[in-house]
Amino acid sequence: MTTVPPTEWDPEGFAGHADSRPVESRPALDRVPAQLGGRFDLTEVLSEAATPAQAVVLRVKDREARHDDGAVPLVLKWYHRAYAPDAEASRVLTGELGHVVRVLERGSADGHPYELMPSYGETTLAHYRVRHPGPVSPELVRAVVAQLHEALTALHDEELVHRDVAPDNIVVSTQNEDRLDLVLVDHGAAVHLGRDDDSPRRRDWLGKPHYLAPEAAIHVQSVTPAVDWWSLGMVVAELAGGQHPIDYLSTGETLVEIATRDPDLSRVTDGRLRMLCEGLLTRVPEHRWGSEQVDGWLSGDSPPVAPRTVGGYAPPPSTVEPFAFQGRDFTGTETLARQFDTQWQTAARLLSRRRGRERLAAWLGQFTDAPGRTEEDAAELAELRERLTDAPDPPAMLRLLNWMGPERIASWHGAELDPYHLAELTRAAEDGDHPARELVTALARHELLPLLAGRPGGEGLDDVQRRWQSHRDGWDAAVADVLVRGGPAARGPAARRLRPTVELDARLLRLAQEPERTRSHLLAAGAWDAADGPEPPWYRALRADEDNPLRLLAAALLRGVAQTEAREQLAREWARQWERQLARETGARYEVLRRLDRQPTLGWALLGATLVTAPWTFLIGLADLLDRADQRQVVLAWMLALPAATVVYALELWIALALGALVYHPDRSLAGLLIPAAERPFHAARSRGRIGIAVAAACLATLGALGVWAVVVAPWAWPAATVLGLAAWTVHRWLAWRRIAREARLDPPLRREDRHRRGPTRQRPVASQGPAPSRRNT
Known part of the structure; x- marks a missing residue:
């Protein structure tokens, strides 16, 4: 059970009260009293007593298990004897009252009274409001009213006035989406009126100013059940409107506001809830709603509401010049x-x-x-x-x-900077909200957080500023470490995502304010999904450094860059696999075609070799017949003719088998070379008229002159030149095909990656699939 210290009266700063506070005489304020130490084990100190008026609140376990299982935690409240709870009230609370804390045991330890109660949980209605800001739904408010109505009615039936109904004294034992199970705790200020005393009793000033009724806000309180119903009205108005009706925080100005003005209910937009608030927040106690009227409201009735601004308690006139x-x-x-x-x-x-x-x-x-x-x-x-x-x-x-x-509350430029609102501010700045960005910029430039550390809600802001400045100072070094060799391939986009901006300052501020929670969020935000592809090593190294929050933040910021890099790597891998598979399938089909077309291919090779050897056989015979050439030259020519013809046929048949079908003919065969060569003069003569005929005639005359020279002077030159030319062209054809075939087997993405890493190189032709493309000039 989360409890708060018993409400205390602090006369300091409130004129008209004497300072008669007793001296602290409890020997220890953060441990179990000595007389109870043999029975209870301390598990947690919930509240130490800063003054004698406050109780020491401890969570303990009872080794003797007198009231329940010994493993179930209990709450021990140890009071100063001068601020002991009302004895009759404590006795009444030992019974079962709906939605009211039960006193399991009461007694005295080390000369001071104590009470033992069940533990109902860790969350109060005030904590719930912080985690769920804004107006609460009317259905949920009605459930809260029903439970508190039951609790207050039970207390008032026993002649008890709680006097301190406030959100931090209402424990939320269980939290469901449509219902909150509540327990009213902290009855240290409760008073038992007595059944034979009908007149309001005067008591010392107690309670929290924002929830005090006007008649309880005067120097000597008027204690009646009506003060609890006013407090309930304030709780309802705060829940329904999303904000407390009174915006003042100092005790004096809050009490003046309560005494002189009706609470502002403009934020309560639901008609039924507005009626309830007006009935409960009537300043005249006799006209205020009580248990009967609230019960009628819960049943759907509309009890009459007294006119507002009736009655009141005027404060003394101010002597301050306005x-x-x-x-x-x-x-x-x-x-x-x-x-x-x-x-x-x-x-x-x-x-x-x-x-x-x-x-x-x-x-x-x-x-x-x-x-x-x-x-x-x-x-x-x-x-x-x-x-x-x-x-x-x-x-x-x-x-x-x-x-x-x-x-x-700690604030700057109207924006609250308590832990919850500071986290909201950083999120808004990250989302690009202009006022939030300006505020984060001001906090960073002028280091204002330490100046807010002494205000309510600003506790620890000086430590936040120290951590924030440390993160900002270390960010450049962290970025330089990320962008070293072996980091992201896309250095430009990565550097842009990591550059210092207002959004980055907001992220670093949230990291400084909520280190562990933000670290958990960064780990989740940077988690790698296997569906994105292979995780880049540099990104894995960033995520693995869990003790360095700046590297975790860098990982979260660079997740998109890492995903893009992984997708590109995955695409390259798929391309490699696809091209390899395609190459295997194409190669298999190509080998089948080579076997099927082997005979036609060899036929084209024989035809080409015959077309080359037949002319010079005819020329050698013609030279021998005409007897114009030297006989030694003719004999030499006949001696070369047979081996030359053999070499020509061998070379052409070998290159035909080596290159195979679809590659050898017509682009790389003798027949494919000679047939178009014979057609070109004829086509040129027909297409270009007289000029074409003249060019064709000149070509024929040149060939005729060469033929005459071979017949008359050197008949052996034809076979020798043919063998040498064919041998050179065969070597060229083989090397060219080897180069093209090798490039076809290479992976284009790999070559692009190599060029990226080594720098630009000369562009080389690439065949991505199947046989090499036709090249008539090879």
């Missing part, structure tokens, strides 16, 4: 601080003028000796007034607001 700002006169520092904070642009314009600063400094001088202000406060005010000779910078302005409204 300060005019935005058409209003302010007599309290907290209210002006709130206005300065929310209307900061208007306040900045006011304080940019010398006359406005002088007017504010003179007005603040009235509070030098104000009640509740210490000598240190007076010295700080003197320094702040002196600094108002110049326009205040943001840190000086925040110090001024801290002095004027020390009890206000």
Whole structure:
């Protein structure tokens, strides 16, 4: 059970009460009392007592298991004897009352009273509100009202007045989506009225100011059951409206607001809930709703509601000269601080003028000796007034607001900066919200968080600033480490994602404010999905460094870059596999075609060899017949003819078998070369008229002259030239095909990757599949 210390009366700062606080006499405030140490094991200190008026609240386990299983935790509350709970109230609470904490045991330990109660859980309604901001649904509010109505009715039937009904005294034992199971706890302020006493009893001032009824806010409280119903109305208005009706935080200004004005119910938009709030928040106790009217409202009836602004308890007139700002006169520092904070642009314009600063400094001088202000406060005010000779910078302005409204929630420019709202601010800045971005920029530039650490909700902000600055200072080194050799392939996109921006400052701020929670989120955000492909090694190394939050943040920011790189790698791998499979299938089909077309291929080889050898056989015979050439030249020619013909046939048959069908003919065969060569003069003569005929005639004349020369001078030149030319062309054909075949087997993505890593190289022809393309010039 989450409990709060018993409500205490602190006379400091509230005029009209004497300071008669007793001295602390409990020997230990963070452990089980000595007389109970042999029975109870301490498991957790829920609340230490800062003053004698507060109880020591401990979670313990009972080794003797007098009331339940010994493993079930209990709550032990140990009071100072001067602030002991009402004995009759404690006795009544030992019985079973619906939705009310039960006192299992009460007694005395080390001279001070104690109570033992069940533990109902860790969450109060106040904690639930922080985790679920905004208005609560009418159905859920009605369920809360029904349970608290049952609890208060049971207490009032026993003549008990709780006097401290507030969200932090309402424990949420179980949380369902449509229902909250509640228990009303902390009856340290409860009073038993007595059945023979019908008149309101006067008691010391107790309770939390925001939930006090007007008649309970005076110096000597009027204690009746009506004060609990007013407190219930405030709880309902806060739940239904999403915000407490009273925006003041200081005790004095809150009590003045309760005494002089009806609570602002404009945020309560549901008609039935508005009726309930108006009935419960009637300032005259006799006209206020009680158990009967609330029961009727729960049943669907509409009990009459007294007119508002009737009655009230007027505060003493203020002697402070007002300060005019935005058409209003302010007599309290907290209210002006709130206005300065929310209307900061208007306040900045006011304080940019010398006359406005002088007017504010003179007005603040009235509070030098104000009640509740210490000598240190007076010295700080003197320094702040002196600094108002110049326009205040943001840190000086925040110090001024801290002095004027020390009890206000930590905020800047109207934005609350408690842990919950600071996390919301960082998320909004990450999403690009302009006001949130400006606020994060101001916090980073002026280091304002430490100045808010002393305000409510600002606890620990100085440590947050220290961690935040450490993260910001170390970010450049972390980025440089990420972008070293072996890091992301796409260095440009990676560097752009990691560059310092306002959004990055917001992420680093959230990391500083919630280290463990943000670390868990970063681990989840950077988790790798196997469906994205093979995880890049550099990204795996980032994620593996779980103790370095900056590297985890870098991993979360670069997840998209890593996914793109992985998808590209996966695409290259698929392409390699596809091309390899295609090459295997194409090669198999090609081998089949080679076997099927082998005979036609060899036929084209024989035809080409015959076309080459037949002419020079005819020319050698013609030279021998005409007897024009030297006989030694003719004999030499006949001696070369047979081996030359053999070489020609051998070379052509071998290259035909080596290249195979579809590759050898017509682009790489003798027949394919000679047939078009014979056709070209004829086509040129026909297509180009007289010029074409002249060119063709010249070519024929040249060939004729060569033929005559071979017949008359060197008949052996034809076979020799043919063998040498064919041998050279055969070697060229073989090497060209080997090069093309080798490139066809290479993986194009691999070659592109090699070029990317080694730099640009000369473009080489690539055959991606099947046989090489036709090349007539090879």
